[in-house]
Amino acid sequence: MxxxxxxxxxxxxxxxxxxxxxxxxxxxxxxxxxxxxxxxxxxxxxxxxxxxxxxxxxxxxxxxxxxxxxxxxxRSSTLDEVRQIYRARMALEGMAAHDFTVNADAATLERLKALQAQLDTCVHERAPDRFGRLNNEWHRLIVEGSGNKVIADHLQRLNVPIHRLLFESFYDEERLKTANADHQAMLTLILAGDAEGAERAMRQHIGDGFDTLARIEDEFYS
Amino acid sequence: MxxxxxxxxxxxxxxxxxxxxxxxxxxxxxxxxxxxxxxxxxxxxxxxxxxxxxxxxxxxxxxxxxxxxxxxxxRSSTLDEVRQIYRARMALEGMAAHDFTVNADAATLERLKALQAQLDTCVHERAPDRFGRLNNEWHRLIVEGSGNKVIADHLQRLNVPIHRLLFESFYDEERLKTANADHQAMLTLILAGDAEGAERAMRQHIGDGFDTLARIEDEFYS
DNA sequence: ATGGACGAAATTGTCAACAATATCGTTGTC
DNA sequence: GACAACGATATTGTTGACAATTTCGTCCAT
The missing domain is CATH 1.10.10.10 (Winged helix-like DNA-binding domain superfamily/Winged helix DNA-binding domain)
Known part of the structure; x- marks a missing residue:
């Protein structure tokens, strides 16, 4: 692969x-x-x-x-730059979640449900690495399914410098559980057609992701 | 210059x-x-x-x-691609307006007020061209003043292919007036420290901008 | 040992010549 | 006149050699 x-x-x-x-x-x-x-x-x-x-x-x-x-x-990123990247992600991926709720076709929704089931398994089996990979797929599916290629392109660029960080948080089991709960809640909102709710949830989810990360980094550097 | x-x-x-x-x-x-x-x-x-x-x-x-x-x-952009760009702008510039409200220093706020006064003059004098230029400065001031260079950078890239379009709408006097009213309302929200209100207003403002544009293009092509 | 001066090696920047391909006009045939 | 074949020209792609600069080791004086 x-x-x-x-x-x-x-x-x-x-x-x-x-x-x-x-x-x-x-x-x-x-x-x-x-x-x-x-x-x-x-x-x-x-x-x-x-x-x-x-x-x-x-x-x-x-x-x-x-x-x-x-x-x-x-290039190396400072923590502040990572924060800025996360802020941009909140904006763009929030919008993507909104548009996904409106635009996604049935097949994509099925794929999302299937992915969610796999993620649930990872939580039970405490497999943070696999969770990280599937988590990336989950987010990408939302973005691609939103039908906005411009946003997809900019998000891909935003993600490269923080790609490794995206896996860090999930070694904290607490974070892994809450992240998965976020996903489940979002899926429910999406299926219910609540675009604005999905957007809010996505922004909150990504914001929390950064907070966890910042905490880890702080511990690391102190 | x-x-x-x-x-x-x-x-x-x-x-x-x-x-x-x-x-x-x-x-x-x-x-x-x-x-x-x-x-x-x-x-x-x-x-x-x-x-x-x-x-x-x-x-x-x-x-x-x-x-x-x-x-x-x-490269030429289709109308649908322009729509996607505007959607990305709504997300990012909305976030910028939010952060501007929280982070902007006094000097920047003064500059924004001064710019707004100049824009008002343009509306009175029916000077759409000058309005367009000052309008660009107004938006850039918000973005730069938000303190998020990542978002500023991505927005700059988003804007290049639609730069000329940004001026088109203001030859419609109705649009010029409502756009200026939007700016005034946003300024009020910013000064009141209502970050979420400013974000909502910015998104609405940019969304309306695209609608006007799409209407003009439709007339042009029909 | 420390630090500076020097030169060799490594690395990047620039340019010009040549190769590959596309474009366009011309010619000839039907 | 329409159209295909062909060749001349224009344009882009690639390579290699050379120049400019940094990097690193060596030697020497203190």
Missing amino acids: AQDAPIDRAPTGQEIADWVRQRIRTGRFVPGQRLVEVDIIRQTGASRSKVREALKRLEGEGLVEIEEFRGASV | AQDAPIDRAPTGQEIADWVRQRIRTGRFVPGQRLVEVDIIRQTGASRSKVREALKRLEGEGLVEIEEFRGASV
């Missing part, structure tokens, strides 16, 4: 960008780490122009930082 | 991207128009690598479309 190996044919700039993004998400490229062109060339088999193109693209997305004659490095 | 002439020293990729963006905003590059590398080189004095870098960057922002061996052209 997750393509992580070098690519056989000559990769396009977009593919290299994807490759780097993935490695940032999975934590193989950590914040501050320098991204040396030759290394990427060796690992992907791409030409230098393509690598440089990809790095420029990633700079545009705010994922890497490029200094003149020093090259690219993975 | 608006720098439109070629640049003297060798421009950076970012500067060329800005240059192209500006020309798209001001309508000198219209949707569908092809952006030939040599032309941009001639007009900016930049090297080809830089121009190509800039175009790739703009592609990443969704502003231009690049086809293999056919080059870059200005």
Whole structure:
């Protein structure tokens, strides 16, 4: 599933960008780490122009930082910047939840119900890692099902730098339970057609997610 | 103020991207128009690598479309895509209005009041063009003053493809009046510290903006 | 040992030439 | 006149070599 190996044919700039993004998400490229062109060339088999193109693209997305004659490095986010990202997520994903309630078709609703059942299982089995993955799918399903590609695109960009953090919280079992309860409540609101309720719930849910995260970070740094 | 002439020293990729963006905003590059590398080189004095870098960057922002061996052209938005953009704006700028109410300092509030006074004058003098410019400043002040740079950044990207549309509506005098009334009402809510009220008002205001636009487009195309 | 000066190596930035492809006008045929 | 085949031109894609700058190790004086 997750393509992580070098690519056989000559990769396009977009593919290299994807490759780097993935490695940032999975934590193989950590914040501050320098991204040396030759290394990427060796690992992907791409030409230098393509690598440089990809790095420029990633700079545009705010994922890497490029200094003149020093090259690219993975940008690190302060806690305050993470807070700002979460605030943007609250706005956009809240809107997505609203529009999902209005627009989602029957098949998508079924998929959401099925996903919810799987998430419930994870809670019972105390499987935070699997919960994290399914949780991501759950959120993505809402966003894609809202029918707003612009919002989906911006949310995807917002999520990359915090991707790893999205899993952190679920090792706290209390948080895992409340998060799942949030999802169940949202599902009920969605099925009832209460778009504004779903939006409020989504915003609250994401806001709580950040609060948990901030608490963890505080403990970590104190 | 608006720098439109070629640049003297060798421009950076970012500067060329800005240059192209500006020309798209001001309508000198219209949707569908092809952006030939040599032309941009001639007009900016930049090297080809830089121009190509800039175009790739703009592609990443969704502003231009690049086809293999056919080059870059200005992307055109369908009415539905504009609707999606407005929906994203409602979410993000609504959140910005909320946070502005909580975070804005006294100096910024004064600037907002001054701007509002200028806008009132424009309504009296029936100056839709000036109103459009000041209106943009008004919205930007709210966003910048909210203290959330992430949201500010995403909003700026959202606005570029619809920049010209933002002026269209104000040639309808009715719209100009209601828009200004909206601003006044929002200012009152902000000064009263009613963050949630300000957010609701902002969302309503932007939603109405799109409705007006959609009506104009409908008339235009029928 | 510490710190500075120097130079080699590593890394990024720039440019120009060439290859691949698309575009457009011309010609010839029906 | 319509249309296909063809070639000339224009345009974009790719590569490699070279320049500019930083980085890092070495040597030397204190």
